Amino acid sequence: MPEPVLSIRDLVVEFKTDDGVVHAVDGISYDVFPGETLGIVGESGSGKSVSTMSILGLIPQPPGRVVSGTAMFKGRDLLKLKKRELRQFRGDELAMVFQDPMTSLNPVLKVGFQLGEAIKTHYPKESDDKVKARVIELLRLVGVPNPDVRYAQYPHEFSGGMRQRAMIAMAIANSPSLLIADEPTTALDVTIQAQVLEVLKTVQAETHAATILITHDLGIVAEMCDRVLVMYAGKIVEHGDVHTIFGNPRHPYTIGLMDSLPKLTEDEEWLRPIPGSPPSLINRPPGCAFHPRCFLSQGRLPCREEVPPLRPVEGSAEHESACHYADELAGRRSKFAEPVGGPA
């Protein structure tokens, strides 16, 4: 097992608001290995974005606060670094692509300039010509047509899909070891989504960067990811490799997520949403955060009182679930599982 690129342990992040303290991330730990794509799945408010933004230092410190935890990257703990040191990693070894391409680029600066800035910030000695050439090359890599013309244009002259490609180009400009993509396709049309995902795959192949792909779309996870992390109410409730998670989910929430999706190859009369809504992150009820909506719990005492720890499923440390009764889900196949006896 190679060394992980990023190693997060016991990360806790909270926000002070007028209504109380929001526990956005409540003790999560995971690793990201070189070259792999890790998917983080969850609803809005599950803490998936906050966890990655906090290690990059992009959470405004009031009202946000990293309470505890470590994030080891290249032998340094990102959470303990001074601002200036963290800044040297950002955009260079660690890069991020954000959700909404329409607002993520500065409207008054040319696109070429903004991409060049990513390079020049970290390599100020590079000549302007070299930087420009590299930017054009990057734009070409992500599939922006006529990159030499587009270089001198403003963001409003780019379409949504093109802007997202430019964002991706900007993120990989310095060949990062870790790329974090926070819902990169959520704000785009479905057809453009597919194109942007292709770009991400291309980019990964070129740079061999480890990627964290944050999304609420299971379809994207299935297509792009090697391993999956499922988050709920600030905690990781299940994780494993993608085939296992889709084929053999062992957490009622994961199952609920999959069941709420329609399966195109079958006739379904009813869609099955998960009843209820996510809990308040300010006043957490004791016990498992999911239990009020859980079909498995049935109000059993441990669910109501004890927070379930992440435990290996069937002895395998690669697949863990945070459910008191995960064993009761044994043998259950999700509707997306390959049919028994067919190709694995």
Add this chain to the structure above:
Amino acid sequence: MTDRTPVGLDDPSPAPIEQPSGASAMFPAPVGLDELIAGEGIEVQARSQWTYARIRFVRHRLAMIGLFVLIVVFGAGALSSYVAPYGLQHIDITQSFAPPSWKHIFGTDQIGHDQFSMTLFGIRTSEEVGVLVAIISSIIGMVVGSIAGYYGGWVDNLLMRLTDLVLTLPLLAVLLTASALWGSGSQWRVTFIVALLIWTGGARIVRGIFLSLREKEYVEAAKAAGAGDMRIMFRHMLPNTMGPVIVNGTIAVAFAIILEAALSFLGFGIKAPTTSLGTLIVAGQNDPQKWWVTFFPGLVLLIIVLAINFIGDGLRDALDPTQRRVRA
């Protein structure tokens, strides 16, 4: 402990069984969502939009202070005939230019008018002018704005060009000219002149809202049901403008009061015998050593405008919370 047989998710033909909300054969109703809420003693109350607005307003400290101050000041003005220690006609040459004292809180002017009483009468004039101007200009603005916003097209274009034209000339210059030509010192003429020139802001706001509402489905639905233009405008669209119109109207009161005071200060507004804060302020110019003549009426004017501004901010917060709150 309930004994449940795990139902296979790959069950070929699940028959959906009628069960309470959100539940099905696969997922018997999870225990206790409602019980949980009731158990924790959380009460859910239905509240009207205005109640929410009132709560938000009350939370705004500055607005509450402004409201309190304004009630006191305007109240004193409205009741000036009873509250003022000295009448309008009272003069006392022996007390000419007396500095502030217990007998004359704001001092006296050259012929012995008690400045405190004069200021109170001036406040009354200001509030009469301010409120009336705000009401009239809001109505004009609503009419023009709704017509422009509802019909759109060339009607909108024409009306907006006209309002733009009104704006190309600086307001005070136009007001001064109008007042010089038609004002002749009367409080009511000045009121009408000011009202006729400051409605453009309100018109723009109403027009903007109408333009965006036009596209909404419920307007189309009302049209399809055969509702006439007037009815649609009044019943469906106008109520949506109430919040911003009220905010704008409140600020208009302050604006009108300042304009009237400026006009009177320069000698083209309200003239004697009606008292205006503007005329009171300018009276102190020739005797700069008697600073209280200018200072107090102006201070009162500043307080009125500040109070109204705070209230306006609070109202904006309360009635339109979607607008990003500029932290005072």
Add this chain to the structure above:
Amino acid sequence: MLTYIARRILYSIPVLVASSFLCFTFVALGGDPAGNLRQNPKVTPQTIAAYENHFHLHDPLLTRYWFWIKDLFGHKLGTSLVTGQPLWPDFARVIPHTLQVLGLAELIALILGVAVGIFSAIRQYSVFDYVFTSLSFVGYAMPTFWLALLLQIVFVDIYLKWHVRIFYTSGLNTRGNATWSLDRLQHIALPVVTLAVISFAVYSRYMRASMLDVINTDYVRTARAKGVSERRVIMRHVFRNALIPVATVMALNFGALLSGAIITETVFTLDGMGYYFIQKLGQSDVYAVMAYLMLTAVAVIVFNLLADIVYGYLDPRIRYD
């Protein structure tokens, strides 16, 4: 960019024509230019009739408008109905004085307002922020004429009490001093301060709000994610975007500035456009009044044009408007 400017200029012309007509109608309908003459018992009816004929006062409105326009361009702003003298020399004299005061006031207000706005936004909720935000609230609500008069009173009293002349409180110059002399500056300091205070309150408030808006945008987050230093983020990404609404406010504020000029020039008896206007208004000198209104309309339109150009430079998106 050039087409944008050209289009803006072209658009201004009909506006100018329309406001000239509006202006003329407005004033002509209201006043009786021969009113002063009529009131004077020494003036004979024949003189009044000749006067009216000479100035075409009995002709229909449009004709009078046409004559006025011809007069305006042909004889440089026409002639005063009261003095019979051409108007342009008067205006040529007073306009630079007004420009000097307004220009200085705006410059100070803008520089200080933008600086304070930036600092308040960066150090939100600090003592600096609270103090200046409160000051700007008061400055915004402050009646111009009261502030002007108070300043005058204070400095006159200082002179009377201690015989020290810090700032002059009336007039443009003591005899014989030049336009940019210390003496002139001492004379216009108080009116400049009066106007600057109120503009400053507006600009600092808007700049602060605009900075806060921009600091929280996604693209600033992107810049930070790239590893750009905070100082660069503020200067290169936030500042330019934050200036855009301020440019708009500047244009809108111009009318208020001209109104402020009327007030301060009257209080401090400065020989500027505003004071001239007040005097002519008092004399019912209709043509002079109209000339003033036309000039201010032109000034407003020109200023808006300049603001639009600056706006177009700052924000590339609207160049294709």
